[in-house]
Structures are given as structure tokens and as C-alpha cells.
Amino acid sequence: MFVKIIGKLTLLLYALLIAGPLYVVGVSIFKQGNGLFADPLGWPKPWTLENVTAIFGEQPMGRYFLNSAGVTLATVALELLLSSLIAYAIVRLGGRSGPALFALFAAGLIVPSQVSMLPIYALAHKLGFSDQLGGLVLVSAAMLMPVSVFMLTGFMRLIGRDILEAASTDGAGEWTMYWRMAVPLAAPSLAATATFLFVIVWNDLLMPMLLINGKSKLTLPLAILQFRGEYVTNYPVLLTGVVMTALPMTLLFMFLQRFFVAGLAAGSVKG
Template identity: 60%
Template sequence: MLLVFTTMKTTPEFYADPLGLPRRWDFSHYRELFDGQTMWRYFGNSAVVTLSTVALELLLAGMIAYGILRSGRKLGGFMFALFAAGLMVPSQVNMIPIYSLLRKLGWTNSLTGLVLVSAAVLLPLSVFMLSGFMRTLPKEMLEAGAIDGAGEATLLVRIVFPLCAPYLASTAAFLFVIVWNDLLFPMLLVGGKDKLTLPLALLQFRGEFVTDYPMLLTGVVVSTVPMIVLFVFLQRYFISGALAGSLKG
């Protein structure tokens, strides 16, 4: 609530009494945020990057996790360990090679490049999560489908993905929060003002000597709304997916 109350204050009022209640309920910051700061464009950029990254991530990680599941104990275990090892490498370590590669490809200051980098960086985490979820699936259903003549692609699309819907939803919600709030790679790869994502655009309210905290926190409040809406709609899937391992493992 303190965050919301701060958005109702003027900048001098905030510095005079940071923890106090606003003198009047003033929603002008919310109107100014979208009228004068072209926040709709930044909001749209974040939506495009986040939704594209999550969709690509679920597709790639789902196929890889299924491959690990069907590759047998030795090969599947090796592949799983390989992706699990990727979790131990901080993304900051790869900043220079990633920037150099995208610069050679001409994908700097591009939302497409940002989507591909975000998906690649999060792939070990997604594979790790979905592999654990897929281990809880009844193998008898896959064996029955294979006996009926279904190929691997059919098993994946018609059996595995539908059965994994709660797990995919919980993974999607987790990835959505990470990508939506990401500041590191947008700051590294995006330079043009028309390509800024929402977290990067909020830095515009930070001045060299004075920071407009009421306006900055207004942007923070607005940026949290999609995550709240997402969690409300996916709450049932998120909880069931998060508890799947403990209930069946």
C-alpha cells in the first residue's frame, strides 16, 4: 500500500514525508505516464518480448524435455546433466560473447535478438523444470500410444503436452515474471528509444541529482499489473504444477 500511496504524491511532497499519507488522492501520475512518456510503446515492447520468449521457450524446452524422457537412462541422464550444468553459469559471464555475436549478426537494438537471447539463456532452467514434471507422467500411456502406431511427434502433441498443461502453465508463469522484469539484457542489447522495454524505460525517471520517485513507482505499479492478472488466471495450474514433484516424487 505504501507503494500505491507514494504514486499519489508530488515529488516535493514525497521528499518532505516519504512514509506519510498523500494530502489528496491524485491520479495525475498515471495519466501523465501514458500521455507524455510514450509508455504504451514500451508496454507493447515488453509484451511482445515476453510473450514471444515464453512461447518459444515452452516449445523448445518441451521438445528437449520429451527427448530426455524418451532417450533412456544413460543418454537421457547425460542430456539432463548437461542442461542442469547450464544453471551454474551466471548469465553475466556471457554478456560480452552474446553482444559480440549479435553485433556480427546485426541483431543488436532488435526485439528479435532480445527474444532469442532471452530464450537461450533461460533454456537450461526451462528444460530442468519440464524434465522434472514429465517424469511424473504415466509411462503406460506413452507405451500404449506407441503400440497403437503413434510416432514421437504424435505422442508429444496429443498426449504429453495435454497431460503437461498444468506444468506448462506453471513454467510459463515463472518465465513470464523473469522476462517481464529483466533489465540486464534489454540494457545490453537495446539502444533505440523506440525499442525500450518497460523496466528499461522506467530508468528515465532517475536523474543525476534528483529522482522522480512518485513517477518511477507509478511505472512500477503499472508494470506489476500484468503479473497479478497472470497469476490470478493461472493460479490453479501454478500451484498444481509446483506441487507435482512433491506429490508424485
């Protein structure tokens, strides 16, 4: 009984630690410039929507939203195609080749993306990917490949080599088995991985900051930095932009979180 009470109190404390900053951010949207510092925890006096109008009045947020949506959709689609093919190949290879290939991609999880910033920038500049949304898509997909391969390989292993071997015996080619068997059977894993990737790519700031320079090509997280002044920053406007940027992915994750949890669980299964 005592242990249960301690556990509930710990969860309550953790919930308060999460809810506190969210509350401050939520009410700050409707406060005037000085209201946040005068009374951070109080209700807006008066309530105002000038922060929302300032967001759309000072910056072309619609353009930035389309940039983020395009980059996110293209990156996730390319990532799912390539990583599912790699995961299928790992399962089909078996023996020593499959685990060795899986270990190669899993090793990529160890290296933080910040460590490779300079090589990425130099290579992107050399290939002409700098300040190109298409280049941002390719670089983002490459950086996330270890994560998606790790998750999808766990799901592909659940399909079972016996099913694929039976189809191969009946004369099905590798592409047919991949497209007509592996992909439909791994649909929950693809949804889980897509949910995970959507959140990461949409909220990514590092890669756009590293590769994008033109103002018309900014993504939403990078565009939010435009509201930060050199000496003075209007934090209610800045926090409004943060909420508007995070809201689409928050709603998506709420609806698809069961696929996300399933993807994490299956990605940890050992073959």
C-alpha cells in the first residue's frame, strides 16, 4: 500500500513538472508583451489575440508551413521506402550477412548528429544541396536511416522467414514478396515508424539551420527564430509561434501514439 502511494505521488509530481511549463506557455499566448514578466502564472489581463495576428502579420507563416509540410512528407516517404527495403533485405539475407548489415545501421544510433555537422555541411555544399529543400530532404532521410531501419527490422522479423520461403518456393520474386507480402504485413510498423519520423522531422531545427539560408525556404522551427530580437525579444509572440508549430504534430501523435508504442516494442525484438 505504501509503495502504491509513493508511486502515485511520484507520478503526480512528474505531471505537475510537465503541466507547469505548458500552462505558462498556454496563457502567455493571450498576454500582452509585459504581461508574461509581470505575472507569469496569472491569467491574461486583458485577454488578447494580438500575438496570433503578429505571427501572421510579421512573417509569411503560410509559406513556412508549406515548406515544413513538404519537407516532412517527402522525408518520411523516402525514409519509409528505403528503410523498409533495407529491413527486408536484412531479414532475407539471414546468416552472417543480415546481422552484420543490421549492426552497421545500428551503429549509426551511437553517433550524435551534432558530431557530423561539419562533414555534412561540407558534403552538402559540394553536392549543391545547400539552401535547397530537396537537399534538406535527402540529408534528413540519411541521418534518420539508422533509427527507421532499427524499428522496421524488428517488425520484419516478426513476419517470419518461413512465410517468405514458402512464397519463394511458389515462384514469387523478391520484389513481389516485398511489395505484396512484407509491406502489407508490416503496415502497423510502417505507421509506427511514420509517426515517429513525422515528429522528428517536423520539429527538427539543426538540419534546416545548417543547410537553409534563404528566407523563403525556412521551415517552421527555423522561422520561429525570426521573432527573437538581438536585444529585446517579445516572448509571448515567440511562445505563440512555438505552440502553433508544435500543435499539428501533437495532435498527430495523440491519434497515432498506439502505433508509436507498438513500433518501439517491436523494434526491440531480437531475431
